[in-house]
Amino acid sequence: MEVLIEKLKRQVIEQLNLVEVKPEDINPDSPLFGEGLGLDSIDALELIVLLEKHYGIKIEDPKDGKTIFQSLTTLAEYIKANGKS
Amino acid sequence: MNYINSYAHIKNNSVYVNGEQVFTYDKNATVNTFLSEAYHAINLVYPKFHKMDTLCKLGLLCAEFALQNNHFINEHHLQKTAIILSNSSSSLETDKLYQHSISDKNNYFPSPTIFVYTLPNIIIGELAIKHKITGENAFFITEKFDANLLVDYCETILNHNATSAICGWVELNENSYEAIIFLVEKKYHPDKNSIFKPLNQQIVTQIYNQT
Numbered sequence: 001m002e003v004l005i006e007k008l009k010r011q012v013i014e015q016l017n018l019v020e021v022k023p024e025d026i027n028p029d030s031p032l033f034g035e036g037l038g039l040d041s042i043d044a045l046e047l048i049v050l051l052e053k054h055y056g057i058k059i060e061d062p063k064d065g066k067t068i069f070q071s072l073t074t075l076a077e078y079i080k081a082n083g084k085s
Numbered sequence: 086m087n088y089i090n091s092y093a094h095i096k097n098n099s100v101y102v103n104g105e106q107v108f109t110y111d112k113n114a115t116v117n118t119f120l121s122e123a124y125h126a127i128n129l130v131y132p133k134f135h136k137m138d139t140l141c142k143l144g145l146l147c148a149e150f151a152l153q154n155n156h157f158i159n160e161h162h163l164q165k166t167a168i169i170l171s172n173s174s175s176s177l178e179t180d181k182l183y184q185h186s187i188s189d190k191n192n193y194f195p196s197p198t199i200f201v202y203t204l205p206n207i208i209i210g211e212l213a214i215k216h217k218i219t220g221e222n223a224f225f226i227t228e229k230f231d232a233n234l235l236v237d238y239c240e241t242i243l244n245h246n247a248t249s250a251i252c253g254w255v256e257l258n259e260n261s262y263e264a265i266i267f268l269v270e271k272k273y274h275p276d277k278n279s280i281f282k283p284l285n286q287q288i289v290t291q292i293y294n295q296t
Contacts, residue, residue, distance in 0.1 A: 017198070019135035038132075045197035053194045 004076045012072070015050045016043050028072040036071075044069060055083040087243050087284040090268040090275075092253075093151035094296045095123075095143065100150050101296040103280045107150065116262050120146060127153060136198065137211060138179045139262075144170065144208035144255035145215065147264035151251075152216075154278045157268045161249045164219045167242045168209045169235060169252040171225040176205045178257055208255055220247050230254045230265070232289040239284060243271050254293075265293055 009023040016039065030036035033044070047069055051057040057079065059065055068078045094101040098119045099109040108126045110119045120142045124134055127149055134142060152158055179202040187195050201207065206224035213219065221242055225234060239250050253266035267289070275281040282288050 017136045018132070020132050042197050042201055049194050049196065 001076055001080065004079065005072055008072050008076055008079075011050060011054060012037075012047070015046055026072060028076070030071060032069050032071060032075075047075075051079070055079050057082050086273070087240060088270050088273055089282045089284050089288065089292070090157055090270050090279045091151050091155055092265060092267045092280075092292060093147045094263075094265045094293075095147050095150070096263040096296075100126075100147075102150050102153070103278075104292075104296055116143070116257070116260055123150075131215065133211075133215075138176075138182075138199070138202035138207075140172075140176060140178065140205065140255060140257045141202060141208050141211050143257060143262055143264045144266070145211050147253070147255065147266045148212055148251060151266045151268050155268065156274075156276055156279075157249065157270070158216055160274075161270075163217050165246060165248040166216075166218045167220040167239075167247040167250040167252075168212055168218060168222040169225075169238050169242070169250060170206075170208055170223075171227055171231065171235065171254050172205060172256040173226065173228055174256060174258040175226055176203050176207070178259070179203055205255075212251065218251075220250075230256075230293055232286045232293060235267075236284060236286050236289055239269055243269070248272070267292075 005028045009026050013021055033039050048059055068075060091103055098112050098114060100107050100123055108123055110122045117139055123146055129149055183199045183203050186199060209222045209224060235252050239252050248271050250269040255264045269284055
């Protein structure tokens, strides 16, 4: 799980152009939206693309996003349970 | 009478504020490298900047240089500040980037981040969000910088609801770019960082041509 979280940190930084954020700055349990990384609604869409592009996961019900994208840890758990790669 | 409080002009990898060069960078550097260096030079802390497309970065930075050390934002009712911008190439660079990103059907992942910048008036949105400006706005596409159009539209708005306006030209076409942003006010209250010249076509054309 730790390896996946580290990989996700790098992918999120790259996909969302978080130029001023370093992987070590991201607390995997901090909220991704609002506080924490302070992501916005466009970032949420970009994370959905990231999931599909890198892990072959398509989120069918947008309501699930709230739980899945709570933090990097919840995202990693979801990928582990549903990912194809 | 309406007045130009201040202006910033960006071209040829240099930034001019009220006619004086305040930043310059390697003329051979790409526009993105130059804008990144200018961002650091102005000590702007705005992480969202890095997510913007090149056109928005150019427009936002030009406005920031004009607004720096200026009373403009603090002294105006932001709901009565208008934003009027124009250019020639619309959002063509990002349009091409988006088109390229969806051209391979076997690798089809449209990027929402790129898509939101496929309209030029998003520059107005970015400025409005950063400074909480809620006044009227308009974006015009014209073949070249049109001082007459900008002055006329500014005056019309300032004669009605608005008390101030941010107006100008933000153009990007491949590696060719130029931005000029004027801060315009209805009242005359200059300070040491303002130029306070009357807003008219002759002055705007003269300023545009001099730097």
